[in-house]
Amino acid sequence: MRVVIQDNYEKMSLWAADYIAKKINAHNNGPEAGRPFVLGLPTGSSPIGVYKELARRNQAGELSFANVVTFNMDEYLGLPHEHDQSYWYFMHDNFFDHLVDMKPENINILNGMTDDPEEECRKYEEKIASYGGIDLFMGGIGVDGHLAFNEPYTSLTSRTGVRNLTTDTRIVNSRFFGNDPEKVPSQALSVGIGTVTDSKEVLVLISGHNKARALAATVEGGVSQKWTCSALQMHNGAIIACDEEACGELMVDTYKYFLDIERGERL
Numbered sequence: 001m002r003v004v005i006q007d008n009y010e011k012m013s014l015w016a017a018d019y020i021a022k023k024i025n026a027h028n029n030g031p032e033a034g035r036p037f038v039l040g041l042p043t044g045s046s047p048i049g050v051y052k053e054l055a056r057r058n059q060a061g062e063l064s065f066a067n068v069v070t071f072n073m074d075e076y077l078g079l080p081h082e083h084d085q086s087y088w089y090f091m092h093d094n095f096f097d098h099l100v101d102m103k104p105e106n107i108n109i110l111n112g113m114t115d116d117p118e119e120e121c122r123k124y125e126e127k128i129a130s131y132g133g134i135d136l137f138m139g140g141i142g143v144d145g146h147l148a149f150n151e152p153y154t155s156l157t158s159r160t161g162v163r164n165l166t167t168d169t170r171i172v173n174s175r176f177f178g179n180d181p182e183k184v185p186s187q188a189l190s191v192g193i194g195t196v197t198d199s200k201e202v203l204v205l206i207s208g209h210n211k212a213r214a215l216a217a218t219v220e221g222g223v224s225q226k227w228t229c230s231a232l233q234m235h236n237g238a239i240i241a242c243d244e245e246a247c248g249e250l251m252v253d254t255y256k257y258f259l260d261i262e263r264g265e266r267l
């Protein structure tokens, strides 16, 4: 696992956007350019800086999304697209609407209004597989370490399915629902931990004091379904991009190790 520690949220976002842009450009100029680059995407406050920078590069003509297919991690069950807290709305508002060459038919987001959630999830897995899997899955994590909506004790081999949200998560996410946890949907559709770890690479953004315990669990804890983010330790291409604030619960040795090993240039 790589852990890339940046001074603050802005630098973390620029680093992650640069990494993603380099991967897309390398793909489009490489031997596999004939097939699309498949990118997994999250919602939340963590990726907003990355989305801004990727859109800026796209508008400046430095990065094309014409050959990119995206799959989002999750969606609230029962929220229509036009609801301003649906993840469909978030993704268009914060990212897709700002890209000049993203093809709408290449955007995949689980449909939270489906009348057959099981079938919706099965088809999603099938569609990911039809592209040969995901090249790079960007993610964020919750304060309890949930990756997508895979709350503590979700199987580390789980696939896309319906998830019940914990009261804690509904309280945390209530900041977007007028501070009323009851207004936060109690269920969501979410890719599984197995869906994420099947990706060739996983890049997870972790920033702020409130994620410090989750970062320590991701990097230093044992692999356990209690912290579903810890599954990344079993992945051969996992990168954590984090800021200083999130490092508060790391051991000094761990912190120094990653600063040391990441000093040089690498991709």
Ligand code: GLP
Binding pocket: 042, 043, 044, 045, 046, 047, 073, 074, 139, 140, 141, 142, 143, 146, 147, 148, 149, 169, 173
């Ligand atoms: C939600 C999403 C997760 C996201 C998490 C963290 O619960 N389902 O995919 O990673 O929030 O959000 P934030 O980045 O706002 O802290």
